[in-house]
Amino acid sequence: MDSKPQLTIWGRANSVNVQKVLWCLAELDLPYHRIDAGMQFGKNDQADYLAMNPNGRVPTLVDGDYVLWESNSVMRYLCMAYGQGSPIYPQAPKARAAVDRWLDWTLSTLQPVDRPVFWGLVRTPPEKRDMVQIQQAADAAGAAWRVVDEQLASRRFIEGDQFTIADIALGAFARRWLGVEGIIKPKRPNLERWFGEIAPRPAFVRFIAPPMS
Template identity: 60%
Template sequence: MLTVWGRKNSINVIKVLWGLAELGLPYERIDAGMAFGRVNDPDYRAMNPNGRVPTLVDGAYVLWESNSILRYLCMRHGGEKGLALYPADPAARASVDRWLDWQLSTLGPAERNLFWGMVRTPPEKRDMAQVAAAMKAAAECWAILDARLARHGGPYVEGAAFTLADIVLGAYARRWFGEEVRVEGMPDFPALHAWYGRLGAREGFRTWLGPRLT
């Protein structure tokens, strides 16, 4: 049995849970992080020295970092579904990897203050100048993906096939399009919006990204 440590309102945990749903894999989830604690306990730090979530336990094997966990699940347990999400062809796989790395290096840092400023900060304590700057930075990122989707016509990030790139970027798109973070001046990218609508039809998206952001 696979075990996922992490709270279900963490975007990085959500990415893994959505991936598990797409692969149809059974697992156990144990709450950890923020209000649930555990991440600073010695036994947890022995698994994940960063004290963050998620952490995957697969028998004697332990893995942290959500995008690495997604890759591992596809390669180790995914079978044909895993190959569809994370293709074996080197060029196709590298194209997927590019977007997973881009999320970590560029998109995530750009939008962080938008999410934290609007969702995890009480209205009376919001720094709207910081929120506006984060919105602008995130919009510049989403413009890149919108242009790509418009250029090849979709339906997904890598064209015809739904891949890990859609899971990882789709989790962040939920923040961008969610009413919880809407601020004045946010552009509405047509191709990106159409892609996001297609993701919303998937069961894994509805289960893990349908609830209100907290």
């Protein structure tokens, strides 16, 4: 294990996908350098950045001469390269696959229904919001969160008694879902109990809890 990796993260701190990576880095106690990129900071549409990440999105990880994009893949890589033995990404095949499925689920199912709610309520001025459309998106998001709520009915964390990167992936989105106002949201008591447990973690407080923007 390299005790002093030379890690650089490109991406703005208010991006949910950047936040996941920063949270993971903190849980692994890894040093890094972050460069603002995306939205008001630009850079992600420039040739040098696109050479690293042709999607023009954030985050992008640079580890020496190795470049990786996609936040969940970055978290997996950090755990495998520098977090060997860390319980946040279990070694046993079944346990690891169970964690991986939630990382995939956040991208395939949760993020598509989270995005219109978040953008509609946080990044759209009040006078330009279509509340009917936003509530329709919120209804779809509420249905997705039911899946998580039911998973948590018999578990402390998403995959049992151990905090993992599945909790990071879902926790970053849960901050957005539970933090927005102005919509009707169904009660999800197991989700709220779990969120209350992960929210005091130092990395959550530092990277996820700040006001949304």
